[in-house]
Amino acid sequence: MLEPIQRSGFFLKKKPPSTHAPTARELRFCSQGTRLHDSTTSRVSLTLPSSLESVDTIEHTAQGFAARAGFDEDTVPNIAMAVREAAVNAILHGNSYNPAKQVTASFEANSDALVVRIADQGTGFDPGNIPDPLAPENILRGSGRGIFLIRAFMDEVHFRQLHPGTELTLIKHRTPAQPAA
Amino acid sequence: MSMKVATRQVDGVMVLDLSGRITLGEGSVTLRDAIHDVMAKGSKKILLNLGNISYIDSSGIGELVSAFTSVKNAGGDLKLLNLTKKVHDLLQITKLYTVFDIWDSETSAISAFK
Numbered sequence: 001m002l003e004p005i006q007r008s009g010f011f012l013k014k015k016p017p018s019t020h021a022p023t024a025r026e027l028r029f030c031s032q033g034t035r036l037h038d039s040t041t042s043r044v045s046l047t048l049p050s051s052l053e054s055v056d057t058i059e060h061t062a063q064g065f066a067a068r069a070g071f072d073e074d075t076v077p078n079i080a081m082a083v084r085e086a087a088v089n090a091i092l093h094g095n096s097y098n099p100a101k102q103v104t105a106s107f108e109a110n111s112d113a114l115v116v117r118i119a120d121q122g123t124g125f126d127p128g129n130i131p132d133p134l135a136p137e138n139i140l141r142g143s144g145r146g147i148f149l150i151r152a153f154m155d156e157v158h159f160r161q162l163h164p165g166t167e168l169t170l171i172k173h174r175t176p177a178q179p180a181a
Numbered sequence: 182m183s184m185k186v187a188t189r190q191v192d193g194v195m196v197l198d199l200s201g202r203i204t205l206g207e208g209s210v211t212l213r214d215a216i217h218d219v220m221a222k223g224s225k226k227i228l229l230n231l232g233n234i235s236y237i238d239s240s241g242i243g244e245l246v247s248a249f250t251s252v253k254n255a256g257g258d259l260k261l262l263n264l265t266k267k268v269h270d271l272l273q274i275t276k277l278y279t280v281f282d283i284w285d286s287e288t289s290a291i292s293a294f295k
Binding site: 052055077081084085088092133134139140141142143144145146148149152 | 204205206238239240242243244246247249250267271274275276277280
C-alpha cells in the first residue's frame with residue numbers, strides 16, 4: 001500500500017491498480033494526477049472533511065481530471081456537476097456536515113471510461129426510495145434533484161452500502177470523439 | 182466566484198441582476214435573502230436576470246423554485262430573463278422550463294407583468 005502524500009491541505013492518495021503491481025511509469029503519472037496511455041490507468045484519491053470547501057475541491061478535481069482524460073468541453077462540465085451533486089449528497093445528507101466524518105473521492109480514467117467513486121460515512125439510504133423530481137407532486141419542491149441530475153449526466157450510477165456509509169460510483173464511457181490516446 | 186445581486190426598478194417591476202454561481206451555500210442563501218428583501222419592501226413583480234449566472238447546481242435550481250413559489254403564494258409573479266445555455270438545459274431536463282415564465286427580452290418581460 002502506498003502512503004498518502006499531503007498536498008494543498010488535503011490528502012492525495014496514490015492507489016495501485018487492483019489487478020497488478022504499479023509500474024514506475026504508472027506511479028509517476030499517478031502522482032501527477034494526469035492520464036496514462038491505453039493500457040494503463042490514472043488514479044487520484046482524496047480524503048476530505050465534511051465541508052462545503054470539500055465539495056468545491058471535489059468538483060474542481062473532477063473537472064480537471066475529466067479534461068485531462070480527454071472528454072470534450074461539453075461533457076466535462078456535466079461530469080463535474082454530477083460529481084459535485086454526489087459530493088453534496090455525501091457531505092450534506094450522508095455525513096450531515098459532521099466534522100468527525102470524512103468523504104472520499106477517487107477518480108480513475110482508463111481506455112474505456114472515467115470512473116468516480118464518492119463515499120461517505122453516514123447512515124446510508126435506500127436509492128429505490130428517492131422521489132421522482134419530475135412527478136407533478138414534486139415538480140415545485142425546493143430540493144431532491146441531485147440524484148436525478150447525476151443519472152442524467154453519467155452513463156452508469158451504482159450505489160453500494162458501506163458499514164457505515166454509502167458509496168456512489170459514477171461512470172462516463174468514452175465515445176469515439178474521446179479517444180483514449 | 183460567489184453570487185452577486187444588483188436590484189433596479191423598471192416600470193414597477195423589481196429586476197434582480199444576478200451574476201456568479203447559484204450553488205449550495207452562499208449562492209443559494211444570497212438569492213433567498215435577495216428575494217426576501219424585495220418582497221419585504223412590497224415588491225410582488227420580480228424579474229430574475231440570469232444572463233451572468235455562470236453555473237447553477239441542484240440546490241440553486243431548488244432555490245429558484247422556492248423563490249417562484251414564495252412570490253406566487255404572496256400573490257405576485259416571478260419571471261426569468263436571459264438564460265444561459267447551461268441553465269436553459271438544466272431547466273429543460275428537470276421539466277421546469279414550462280413552470281417558469283422565461284424571456285429573452287427585458288422589455289417584453291416587463292410588459293408581460295402588466
